[in-house]
Amino acid sequence: MDLSERRRCPAGQVVKSCIEGKTNKDWIKESGERKSDAANDDKKICRNAQTSLYRSIKRRWRVEKQTENKKKTIKRINIEKGKISKESQAEKKTSKDERIKRRRFEEGDIEKESQAEKKTIKDERIKRRRFEEGEIEKESQAEKKTSEGESIKGRAVKEGQLQKESQAKKKTSKLERSKTSQVDVDDKKIREENSKGRNIKQNEDNNKRSRSEDPLEEGGSIQKRPCLDIERPATLDSDNYKFHTVLGQGGFGWVILASFRPKKQLVAIKILKKQKNNCDSIAKEARLLKISRECAFLCHSYATFQSELEAFFVLEYASGKSLWQMILRDGNLPMSRIIFYTAEMVVALQFLHSKGIIHRDLKPDNVLVDKDGHIKICDFGLAKENITGQKNNYGLAGTRGYRAPEVLLQDEYNAAVDWWSFGVIMYEMATGKLPYSTSGSILNQTYAIMTETPDYPSYMSEEMLDLLSKLLETDDTKRIGLNGNIREHPFYSTINWDDLENRRLETPFQPGMPSADDFYEFPLPFSTHNCNGKNLKDFSEVDPNWNWQE
Ligand code: ADE
16 A cells, blocks of 8 residues: 555645755755745645645635725715714815814813713714624624634724724723733733843834733733733734744644744744634643653643634744655655654653553654654644553544554553554554555454554564564553563664663754744734634643743
Protein backbone atom coordinates (compact mmCIF):
# COMPACT_ATOMS: atom_id res chain seq x y z
CA MET A 1 0.00 0.00 0.00
CA ASP A 2 1.36 3.30 -1.01
CA LEU A 3 1.65 6.17 1.43
CA SER A 4 0.09 8.59 -0.98
CA GLU A 5 -2.96 6.33 -1.17
CA ARG A 6 -3.31 6.09 2.52
CA ARG A 7 -2.87 9.67 3.35
CA ARG A 8 -5.57 12.16 3.48
CA CYS A 9 -4.78 15.55 2.04
CA PRO A 10 -2.09 16.70 4.45
CA ALA A 11 -3.24 19.20 6.98
CA GLY A 12 0.12 20.53 8.00
CA GLN A 13 2.63 22.25 5.82
CA VAL A 14 5.44 24.65 6.28
CA VAL A 15 6.15 27.36 3.78
CA LYS A 16 9.76 26.67 3.62
CA SER A 17 12.11 23.93 2.75
CA CYS A 18 13.53 22.26 5.75
CA ILE A 19 16.54 20.57 4.32
CA GLU A 20 18.97 18.54 6.25
CA GLY A 21 22.07 20.32 7.34
CA LYS A 22 20.92 23.81 6.52
CA THR A 23 22.26 26.52 8.73
CA ASN A 24 20.45 29.68 9.71
CA LYS A 25 22.32 31.48 6.96
CA ASP A 26 21.00 29.00 4.47
CA TRP A 27 17.55 29.60 5.79
CA ILE A 28 17.84 33.28 5.13
CA LYS A 29 19.38 32.68 1.71
CA GLU A 30 16.53 30.41 0.84
CA SER A 31 13.85 32.70 2.13
CA GLY A 32 13.33 34.16 -1.33
CA GLU A 33 12.84 30.70 -2.68
CA ARG A 34 10.40 29.98 0.08
CA LYS A 35 8.25 32.81 -1.08
CA SER A 36 8.43 32.20 -4.78
CA ASP A 37 9.84 28.86 -5.80
CA ALA A 38 7.12 26.95 -7.64
CA ALA A 39 9.16 23.81 -7.53
CA ASN A 40 9.10 23.72 -3.78
CA ASP A 41 7.95 20.37 -2.38
CA ASP A 42 5.53 21.96 -0.04
CA LYS A 43 3.92 24.28 -2.46
CA LYS A 44 1.08 21.99 -3.47
CA ILE A 45 0.30 21.13 0.08
CA CYS A 46 0.61 24.76 1.02
CA ARG A 47 -1.75 25.80 -1.74
CA ASN A 48 -4.61 23.82 -0.21
CA ALA A 49 -4.13 25.42 3.13
CA GLN A 50 -3.57 28.85 1.60
CA THR A 51 -6.71 28.50 -0.48
CA SER A 52 -8.77 28.12 2.63
CA LEU A 53 -6.94 31.07 4.12
CA TYR A 54 -7.70 33.16 1.07
CA ARG A 55 -11.30 32.01 1.16
CA SER A 56 -11.53 33.08 4.72
CA ILE A 57 -9.98 36.46 3.91
CA LYS A 58 -12.43 36.86 1.04
CA ARG A 59 -15.30 36.02 3.35
CA ARG A 60 -14.09 38.64 5.79
CA TRP A 61 -13.93 41.18 3.01
CA ARG A 62 -17.45 40.24 2.00
CA VAL A 63 -18.68 40.66 5.56
CA GLU A 64 -17.13 44.10 5.75
CA LYS A 65 -18.70 45.03 2.47
CA GLN A 66 -22.07 43.77 3.68
CA THR A 67 -21.67 45.71 6.89
CA GLU A 68 -20.95 48.82 4.87
CA ASN A 69 -24.04 48.23 2.73
CA LYS A 70 -26.17 47.60 5.77
CA LYS A 71 -25.05 50.88 7.26
CA LYS A 72 -26.04 52.70 4.11
CA THR A 73 -29.45 51.02 4.05
CA ILE A 74 -30.11 51.85 7.67
CA LYS A 75 -29.20 55.44 7.09
CA ARG A 76 -31.56 55.59 4.12
CA ILE A 77 -34.38 54.07 6.15
CA ASN A 78 -33.72 56.56 8.91
CA ILE A 79 -34.04 59.39 6.45
CA GLU A 80 -37.26 57.97 5.09
CA LYS A 81 -38.73 57.55 8.50
CA GLY A 82 -37.95 61.13 9.24
CA LYS A 83 -35.55 60.26 12.01
CA ILE A 84 -33.11 62.56 10.43
CA SER A 85 -34.85 65.88 10.06
CA LYS A 86 -35.10 67.76 6.80
CA GLU A 87 -33.37 70.58 8.50
CA SER A 88 -30.33 68.51 9.32
CA GLN A 89 -30.13 67.40 5.69
CA ALA A 90 -30.32 70.98 4.51
CA GLU A 91 -27.64 71.87 6.99
CA LYS A 92 -25.53 68.89 6.08
CA LYS A 93 -22.68 71.03 4.94
CA THR A 94 -22.74 73.24 8.00
CA SER A 95 -20.77 71.83 10.83
CA LYS A 96 -22.54 70.57 13.90
CA ASP A 97 -20.68 72.96 16.17
CA GLU A 98 -21.71 75.95 14.12
CA ARG A 99 -25.34 74.92 14.27
CA ILE A 100 -25.25 74.44 18.01
CA LYS A 101 -23.57 77.80 18.47
CA ARG A 102 -26.10 79.55 16.29
CA ARG A 103 -29.01 77.98 18.09
CA ARG A 104 -27.52 78.80 21.43
CA PHE A 105 -27.18 82.37 20.31
CA GLU A 106 -30.73 82.54 19.01
CA GLU A 107 -32.35 81.00 22.03
CA GLY A 108 -30.03 82.53 24.53
CA ASP A 109 -30.32 79.66 26.90
CA ILE A 110 -27.02 77.99 26.53
CA GLU A 111 -27.07 75.71 29.53
CA LYS A 112 -30.54 74.34 28.97
CA GLU A 113 -30.00 73.79 25.34
CA SER A 114 -26.70 72.04 25.62
CA GLN A 115 -28.28 69.55 27.99
CA ALA A 116 -31.19 69.01 25.65
CA GLU A 117 -28.79 68.67 22.75
CA LYS A 118 -26.75 66.07 24.61
CA LYS A 119 -29.85 64.12 25.47
CA THR A 120 -31.04 64.16 21.88
CA ILE A 121 -27.74 62.96 20.58
CA LYS A 122 -27.67 60.20 23.15
CA ASP A 123 -31.27 59.17 22.47
CA GLU A 124 -30.62 59.28 18.78
CA ARG A 125 -27.61 57.06 19.21
CA ILE A 126 -29.44 54.57 21.40
CA LYS A 127 -32.33 54.52 18.93
CA ARG A 128 -29.98 54.03 16.05
CA ARG A 129 -28.12 51.26 17.81
CA ARG A 130 -31.31 49.44 18.77
CA PHE A 131 -32.56 49.88 15.27
CA GLU A 132 -29.34 48.53 13.81
CA GLU A 133 -29.33 45.60 16.18
CA GLY A 134 -32.92 44.84 15.24
CA GLU A 135 -32.09 45.08 11.60
CA ILE A 136 -29.07 42.88 11.96
CA GLU A 137 -30.99 40.39 14.00
CA LYS A 138 -33.63 40.20 11.27
CA GLU A 139 -31.03 39.93 8.59
CA SER A 140 -29.03 37.36 10.42
CA GLN A 141 -32.13 35.22 10.76
CA ALA A 142 -32.81 35.57 7.07
CA GLU A 143 -29.24 34.71 6.26
CA LYS A 144 -29.07 31.91 8.79
CA LYS A 145 -28.67 29.19 6.22
CA THR A 146 -25.79 30.83 4.49
CA SER A 147 -23.83 33.09 6.73
CA GLU A 148 -24.92 33.12 10.30
CA GLY A 149 -21.45 33.74 11.59
CA GLU A 150 -20.85 36.55 9.14
CA SER A 151 -23.84 38.53 10.38
CA ILE A 152 -22.66 38.30 13.91
CA LYS A 153 -19.27 39.45 12.91
CA GLY A 154 -20.76 42.38 11.06
CA ARG A 155 -22.74 43.20 14.13
CA ALA A 156 -19.66 43.04 16.28
CA VAL A 157 -17.97 45.51 13.93
CA LYS A 158 -20.94 47.86 14.10
CA GLU A 159 -21.17 47.58 17.83
CA GLY A 160 -17.50 48.28 18.01
CA GLN A 161 -17.96 51.46 16.02
CA LEU A 162 -20.82 52.57 18.21
CA GLN A 163 -18.87 51.67 21.29
CA LYS A 164 -15.96 53.69 20.05
CA GLU A 165 -18.17 56.74 19.67
CA SER A 166 -19.74 56.51 23.09
CA GLN A 167 -16.55 55.43 24.77
CA ALA A 168 -14.77 58.48 23.48
CA LYS A 169 -17.10 60.52 25.74
CA LYS A 170 -17.14 58.52 28.96
CA LYS A 171 -13.71 56.97 28.88
CA THR A 172 -11.88 57.17 32.18
CA SER A 173 -14.16 56.45 35.12
CA LYS A 174 -15.69 53.37 33.54
CA LEU A 175 -12.28 52.07 32.70
CA GLU A 176 -11.14 52.40 36.29
CA ARG A 177 -14.25 50.65 37.55
CA SER A 178 -13.92 47.71 35.22
CA LYS A 179 -10.24 47.44 35.99
CA THR A 180 -10.70 47.04 39.72
CA SER A 181 -13.83 44.95 39.67
CA GLN A 182 -12.92 42.33 37.14
CA VAL A 183 -9.24 41.69 37.16
CA ASP A 184 -8.50 38.39 38.77
CA VAL A 185 -5.40 37.91 40.79
CA ASP A 186 -3.44 35.99 38.18
CA ASP A 187 -4.07 38.40 35.40
CA LYS A 188 -3.31 41.31 37.67
CA LYS A 189 0.07 39.80 38.35
CA ILE A 190 0.72 39.26 34.67
CA ARG A 191 -0.34 42.78 33.86
CA GLU A 192 1.94 44.21 36.55
CA GLU A 193 4.85 42.23 35.20
CA ASN A 194 4.08 43.31 31.71
CA SER A 195 3.74 46.96 32.52
CA LYS A 196 7.12 46.80 34.22
CA GLY A 197 8.79 45.11 31.34
CA ARG A 198 6.96 46.61 28.42
CA ASN A 199 9.29 48.50 26.22
CA ILE A 200 7.89 48.14 22.78
CA LYS A 201 6.64 51.44 21.53
CA GLN A 202 5.10 50.13 18.37
CA ASN A 203 2.68 48.00 20.32
CA GLU A 204 1.41 50.60 22.72
CA ASP A 205 -1.66 51.28 20.68
CA ASN A 206 -2.40 47.63 20.17
CA ASN A 207 -2.23 46.93 23.83
CA LYS A 208 -4.85 49.49 24.73
CA ARG A 209 -8.17 47.75 24.90
CA SER A 210 -11.26 48.02 26.94
CA ARG A 211 -12.82 45.29 28.95
CA SER A 212 -16.52 44.90 28.87
CA GLU A 213 -18.42 44.71 32.11
CA ASP A 214 -19.82 41.34 31.26
CA PRO A 215 -19.64 39.39 34.50
CA LEU A 216 -19.09 36.19 32.53
CA GLU A 217 -15.70 37.33 31.46
CA GLU A 218 -12.71 35.62 32.87
CA GLY A 219 -11.18 38.51 34.74
CA GLY A 220 -9.09 40.39 32.31
CA SER A 221 -8.10 37.49 30.17
CA ILE A 222 -10.80 37.37 27.56
CA GLN A 223 -10.54 39.46 24.44
CA LYS A 224 -13.92 40.85 23.69
CA ARG A 225 -13.38 42.10 20.18
CA PRO A 226 -13.58 44.90 19.38
CA CYS A 227 -12.85 46.78 22.56
CA LEU A 228 -10.44 49.56 22.80
CA ASP A 229 -9.13 51.07 25.93
CA ILE A 230 -7.54 48.86 28.52
CA GLU A 231 -4.07 47.45 28.63
CA ARG A 232 -3.82 43.73 28.09
CA PRO A 233 -0.58 41.86 28.58
CA ALA A 234 1.30 41.84 25.31
CA THR A 235 1.53 38.07 25.27
CA LEU A 236 -2.21 37.63 25.67
CA ASP A 237 -3.28 39.98 22.92
CA SER A 238 -3.80 38.56 19.45
CA ASP A 239 -2.96 41.99 18.02
CA ASN A 240 0.59 41.42 19.16
CA TYR A 241 0.96 38.47 16.82
CA LYS A 242 1.46 38.62 13.09
CA PHE A 243 -0.20 35.73 11.29
CA HIS A 244 1.71 34.27 8.37
CA THR A 245 0.51 30.97 7.05
CA VAL A 246 -1.56 27.93 7.87
CA LEU A 247 0.40 25.02 9.29
CA GLY A 248 -2.56 22.81 9.89
CA GLN A 249 -6.30 22.80 9.68
CA GLY A 250 -8.92 20.35 10.73
CA GLY A 251 -12.11 19.82 12.63
CA PHE A 252 -10.33 21.15 15.68
CA GLY A 253 -9.60 24.58 14.17
CA TRP A 254 -6.37 26.00 12.83
CA VAL A 255 -2.66 25.94 13.52
CA ILE A 256 -1.11 29.08 12.11
CA LEU A 257 2.48 30.14 11.80
CA ALA A 258 2.69 33.50 13.52
CA SER A 259 5.26 35.78 15.06
CA PHE A 260 5.16 37.60 18.36
CA ARG A 261 5.64 41.17 17.17
CA PRO A 262 7.79 42.59 19.98
CA LYS A 263 10.44 39.91 19.51
CA LYS A 264 9.71 38.86 15.96
CA GLN A 265 9.66 35.37 17.41
CA LEU A 266 8.06 32.69 15.31
CA VAL A 267 5.41 30.68 17.11
CA ALA A 268 2.65 28.29 16.08
CA ILE A 269 -0.76 29.43 17.24
CA LYS A 270 -3.48 26.86 17.55
CA ILE A 271 -6.91 28.43 17.39
CA LEU A 272 -9.91 26.43 18.51
CA LYS A 273 -13.47 27.56 18.06
CA LYS A 274 -15.24 27.57 21.39
CA GLN A 275 -18.37 25.52 21.13
CA LYS A 276 -21.01 24.32 23.50
CA ASN A 277 -19.47 20.91 23.89
CA ASN A 278 -15.72 21.43 23.62
CA CYS A 279 -14.88 23.61 26.61
CA ASP A 280 -13.69 20.70 28.71
CA SER A 281 -11.55 19.46 25.88
CA ILE A 282 -9.99 22.90 25.37
CA ALA A 283 -9.29 23.23 29.07
CA LYS A 284 -7.74 19.74 29.06
CA GLU A 285 -5.46 20.63 26.17
CA ALA A 286 -4.32 23.76 27.99
CA ARG A 287 -3.57 21.70 31.10
CA LEU A 288 -1.60 19.12 29.15
CA LEU A 289 0.39 21.74 27.28
CA LYS A 290 1.35 23.21 30.61
CA ILE A 291 2.44 19.81 31.94
CA SER A 292 4.37 19.17 28.74
CA ARG A 293 6.76 22.01 29.61
CA GLU A 294 8.46 19.55 31.92
CA CYS A 295 9.51 17.29 29.05
CA ALA A 296 11.94 18.42 26.36
CA PHE A 297 10.33 16.26 23.71
CA LEU A 298 6.77 17.45 24.02
CA CYS A 299 5.52 20.55 22.27
CA HIS A 300 4.61 23.10 24.90
CA SER A 301 2.69 26.34 25.05
CA TYR A 302 4.18 29.76 25.71
CA ALA A 303 0.79 31.23 26.46
CA THR A 304 -2.93 30.60 26.25
CA PHE A 305 -5.69 33.16 25.97
CA GLN A 306 -9.17 33.51 24.59
CA SER A 307 -11.51 35.77 22.70
CA GLU A 308 -15.26 35.52 22.80
CA LEU A 309 -15.29 32.87 20.11
CA GLU A 310 -11.86 31.30 20.13
CA ALA A 311 -9.24 29.77 22.36
CA PHE A 312 -5.63 30.52 21.41
CA PHE A 313 -2.66 28.34 22.22
CA VAL A 314 0.68 30.00 21.53
CA LEU A 315 2.96 27.04 20.91
CA GLU A 316 6.64 26.70 20.28
CA TYR A 317 7.20 26.52 16.54
CA ALA A 318 8.88 23.32 15.43
CA SER A 319 10.61 24.55 12.30
CA GLY A 320 11.74 21.12 11.08
CA LYS A 321 9.32 18.94 9.26
CA SER A 322 7.03 16.41 10.86
CA LEU A 323 8.03 12.76 10.59
CA TRP A 324 5.15 12.37 8.16
CA GLN A 325 6.64 15.01 5.84
CA MET A 326 10.05 13.37 6.08
CA ILE A 327 8.66 9.94 5.26
CA LEU A 328 6.65 11.38 2.40
CA ARG A 329 9.75 13.03 0.97
CA ASP A 330 12.36 10.34 1.59
CA GLY A 331 10.36 7.11 1.69
CA ASN A 332 12.22 5.63 4.60
CA LEU A 333 14.65 7.18 7.03
CA PRO A 334 18.24 6.22 7.86
CA MET A 335 18.61 3.85 10.80
CA SER A 336 20.57 6.34 12.92
CA ARG A 337 17.73 8.79 12.63
CA ILE A 338 15.11 6.19 13.50
CA ILE A 339 17.04 5.22 16.61
CA PHE A 340 17.48 8.84 17.67
CA TYR A 341 13.92 10.04 17.05
CA THR A 342 12.24 7.00 18.52
CA ALA A 343 14.51 7.18 21.59
CA GLU A 344 13.35 10.74 22.20
CA MET A 345 9.79 9.54 21.71
CA VAL A 346 10.38 6.87 24.35
CA VAL A 347 11.34 9.59 26.83
CA ALA A 348 8.26 11.65 25.92
CA LEU A 349 5.86 8.71 26.16
CA GLN A 350 7.28 7.49 29.44
CA PHE A 351 6.92 11.01 30.80
CA LEU A 352 3.27 11.25 29.71
CA HIS A 353 2.42 7.83 31.08
CA SER A 354 4.13 8.63 34.39
CA LYS A 355 1.72 11.56 34.66
CA GLY A 356 -1.28 9.32 33.96
CA ILE A 357 -1.74 10.66 30.43
CA ILE A 358 -2.31 8.61 27.26
CA HIS A 359 -1.77 10.49 24.00
CA ARG A 360 -4.09 8.25 21.93
CA ASP A 361 -3.30 9.90 18.61
CA LEU A 362 0.34 9.18 17.99
CA LYS A 363 1.19 9.29 14.29
CA PRO A 364 4.05 10.75 12.24
CA ASP A 365 2.04 13.96 11.64
CA ASN A 366 2.10 14.61 15.38
CA VAL A 367 5.83 14.14 15.74
CA LEU A 368 7.59 17.37 14.78
CA VAL A 369 11.25 18.30 14.68
CA ASP A 370 12.34 21.54 16.31
CA LYS A 371 15.00 23.98 15.15
CA ASP A 372 17.77 22.03 16.90
CA GLY A 373 16.68 18.71 15.47
CA HIS A 374 14.93 17.28 18.55
CA ILE A 375 11.50 15.81 18.29
CA LYS A 376 8.40 17.43 19.73
CA ILE A 377 5.25 15.39 20.11
CA CYS A 378 2.26 17.66 19.63
CA ASP A 379 -1.53 17.67 19.65
CA PHE A 380 -3.09 16.60 22.90
CA GLY A 381 -6.59 16.99 21.55
CA LEU A 382 -7.44 13.31 22.03
CA ALA A 383 -5.31 12.68 25.08
CA LYS A 384 -6.81 11.12 28.15
CA GLU A 385 -5.82 12.15 31.67
CA ASN A 386 -5.84 10.44 35.03
CA ILE A 387 -5.14 6.96 33.73
CA THR A 388 -4.14 4.79 36.64
CA GLY A 389 -2.76 1.85 34.70
CA GLN A 390 -6.03 0.00 35.06
CA LYS A 391 -7.73 -0.71 31.79
CA ASN A 392 -10.96 1.02 30.96
CA ASN A 393 -13.11 1.52 27.92
CA TYR A 394 -12.19 4.91 26.53
CA GLY A 395 -13.77 4.62 23.06
CA LEU A 396 -12.54 4.45 19.50
CA ALA A 397 -9.93 7.21 19.50
CA GLY A 398 -7.04 7.79 17.11
CA THR A 399 -6.27 7.69 13.42
CA ARG A 400 -6.72 4.83 10.95
CA GLY A 401 -3.63 2.69 10.71
CA TYR A 402 -2.26 3.67 14.12
CA ARG A 403 -4.95 2.27 16.38
CA ALA A 404 -4.11 -0.69 18.56
CA PRO A 405 -6.24 -3.82 18.12
CA GLU A 406 -7.83 -3.38 21.55
CA VAL A 407 -8.99 0.10 20.46
CA LEU A 408 -10.41 -1.27 17.21
CA LEU A 409 -12.20 -3.97 19.14
CA GLN A 410 -13.51 -1.30 21.50
CA ASP A 411 -12.14 -3.30 24.41
CA GLU A 412 -10.89 -1.78 27.58
CA TYR A 413 -7.44 -0.32 27.13
CA ASN A 414 -4.61 1.54 28.78
CA ALA A 415 -1.35 3.33 27.87
CA ALA A 416 -0.21 0.25 25.92
CA VAL A 417 -2.17 1.69 22.98
CA ASP A 418 0.48 4.41 22.63
CA TRP A 419 3.20 1.76 22.37
CA TRP A 420 1.32 0.09 19.54
CA SER A 421 1.14 3.40 17.66
CA PHE A 422 4.81 3.95 18.46
CA GLY A 423 5.57 0.59 16.81
CA VAL A 424 3.55 1.55 13.73
CA ILE A 425 5.50 4.81 13.44
CA MET A 426 8.82 3.00 13.78
CA TYR A 427 7.79 0.53 11.08
CA GLU A 428 6.71 3.38 8.82
CA MET A 429 9.98 5.23 9.32
CA ALA A 430 11.87 2.09 8.36
CA THR A 431 9.80 1.07 5.34
CA GLY A 432 7.77 4.09 4.22
CA LYS A 433 4.67 1.93 4.59
CA LEU A 434 2.17 1.01 7.22
CA PRO A 435 2.46 -2.49 8.70
CA TYR A 436 -1.23 -3.26 8.19
CA SER A 437 -3.72 -2.30 5.54
CA THR A 438 -6.23 0.36 6.46
CA SER A 439 -8.65 -0.53 3.72
CA GLY A 440 -11.98 -2.09 4.47
CA SER A 441 -14.11 -2.02 7.54
CA ILE A 442 -12.78 -1.80 11.06
CA LEU A 443 -13.58 -5.47 11.39
CA ASN A 444 -11.43 -6.28 8.35
CA GLN A 445 -8.56 -4.21 9.69
CA THR A 446 -8.79 -5.90 13.07
CA TYR A 447 -8.89 -9.31 11.43
CA ALA A 448 -5.75 -8.53 9.44
CA ILE A 449 -3.93 -7.37 12.56
CA MET A 450 -4.94 -10.42 14.55
CA THR A 451 -4.09 -12.96 11.87
CA GLU A 452 -1.26 -11.55 9.77
CA THR A 453 2.37 -10.71 10.45
CA PRO A 454 3.66 -7.49 8.89
CA ASP A 455 6.11 -7.75 6.05
CA TYR A 456 9.55 -7.24 7.59
CA PRO A 457 11.99 -6.40 4.78
CA SER A 458 15.34 -8.18 4.72
CA TYR A 459 17.30 -4.95 5.15
CA MET A 460 15.79 -4.48 8.58
CA SER A 461 18.26 -5.08 11.39
CA GLU A 462 17.73 -7.98 13.80
CA GLU A 463 17.42 -5.54 16.69
CA MET A 464 14.76 -3.53 14.97
CA LEU A 465 12.86 -6.60 13.88
CA ASP A 466 12.86 -7.90 17.41
CA LEU A 467 11.71 -4.61 18.89
CA LEU A 468 8.99 -4.14 16.28
CA SER A 469 7.59 -7.58 16.88
CA LYS A 470 7.40 -6.75 20.60
CA LEU A 471 5.68 -3.43 19.94
CA LEU A 472 3.24 -4.77 17.36
CA GLU A 473 2.18 -7.42 19.83
CA THR A 474 -1.59 -7.91 19.68
CA ASP A 475 -1.78 -8.96 23.34
CA ASP A 476 -1.43 -5.65 25.12
CA THR A 477 -0.39 -7.28 28.39
CA LYS A 478 2.68 -8.67 26.62
CA ARG A 479 3.45 -5.60 24.53
CA ILE A 480 6.76 -3.91 25.32
CA GLY A 481 6.50 -0.38 26.67
CA LEU A 482 4.47 -0.73 29.81
CA ASN A 483 5.89 -4.21 29.92
CA GLY A 484 9.67 -4.65 30.38
CA ASN A 485 12.22 -1.88 29.95
CA ILE A 486 12.29 -0.66 26.40
CA ARG A 487 15.35 1.48 27.11
CA GLU A 488 17.35 -1.68 27.63
CA HIS A 489 16.40 -3.21 24.31
CA PRO A 490 19.45 -3.87 22.05
CA PHE A 491 17.95 -1.52 19.44
CA TYR A 492 18.91 1.33 21.78
CA SER A 493 22.30 -0.02 22.80
CA THR A 494 24.03 3.09 21.41
CA ILE A 495 21.88 5.50 23.38
CA ASN A 496 23.08 7.16 26.55
CA TRP A 497 19.68 7.88 28.04
CA ASP A 498 20.90 10.43 30.51
CA ASP A 499 22.55 12.50 27.76
CA LEU A 500 19.55 12.02 25.52
CA GLU A 501 17.07 13.21 28.14
CA ASN A 502 19.12 16.34 28.67
CA ARG A 503 19.37 17.08 24.97
CA ARG A 504 23.13 16.59 25.05
CA LEU A 505 23.29 14.17 22.13
CA GLU A 506 24.00 15.50 18.70
CA THR A 507 20.88 15.56 16.57
CA PRO A 508 20.78 14.00 13.08
CA PHE A 509 20.29 17.45 11.51
CA GLN A 510 19.46 20.96 12.64
CA PRO A 511 16.76 22.70 10.63
CA GLY A 512 17.43 26.10 12.22
CA MET A 513 14.84 28.80 12.60
CA PRO A 514 13.85 31.06 9.72
CA SER A 515 13.35 34.76 10.32
CA ALA A 516 9.87 36.14 10.85
CA ASP A 517 10.76 38.64 8.11
CA ASP A 518 10.78 35.78 5.63
CA PHE A 519 7.02 35.51 5.85
CA TYR A 520 4.24 37.72 4.65
CA GLU A 521 1.58 38.89 7.05
CA PHE A 522 -1.98 37.72 6.48
CA PRO A 523 -5.12 38.78 8.27
CA LEU A 524 -6.22 36.34 10.89
CA PRO A 525 -8.80 33.95 9.50
CA PHE A 526 -11.10 34.25 12.48
CA SER A 527 -13.96 31.87 12.77
CA THR A 528 -17.08 33.26 11.19
CA HIS A 529 -19.32 30.66 12.74
CA ASN A 530 -21.86 31.42 15.31
CA CYS A 531 -20.99 29.38 18.31
CA ASN A 532 -22.40 29.13 21.74
CA GLY A 533 -19.10 28.88 23.48
CA LYS A 534 -18.70 29.53 27.14
CA ASN A 535 -15.93 31.58 28.65
CA LEU A 536 -13.21 29.39 29.98
CA LYS A 537 -12.34 30.10 33.58
CA ASP A 538 -8.72 30.72 34.54
CA PHE A 539 -7.64 29.96 31.01
CA SER A 540 -5.20 32.76 30.25
CA GLU A 541 -1.69 31.98 31.20
CA VAL A 542 1.90 32.72 30.19
CA ASP A 543 4.84 30.37 30.59
CA PRO A 544 6.96 32.03 33.30
CA ASN A 545 10.05 30.85 31.42
CA TRP A 546 9.14 32.49 28.15
CA ASN A 547 11.62 35.32 27.63
CA TRP A 548 9.21 37.29 25.55
CA GLN A 549 10.62 40.64 26.61
CA GLU A 550 14.20 40.07 25.55
N1 ADE B 1 1.92 22.05 13.32
C1 ADE B 1 1.17 21.88 14.41
N2 ADE B 1 1.79 22.34 15.49
C2 ADE B 1 2.96 22.85 15.08
C3 ADE B 1 4.05 23.46 15.74
N3 ADE B 1 4.02 23.65 17.05
N4 ADE B 1 5.11 23.82 15.02
C4 ADE B 1 5.12 23.59 13.70
N5 ADE B 1 4.13 23.03 13.02
C5 ADE B 1 3.05 22.66 13.70
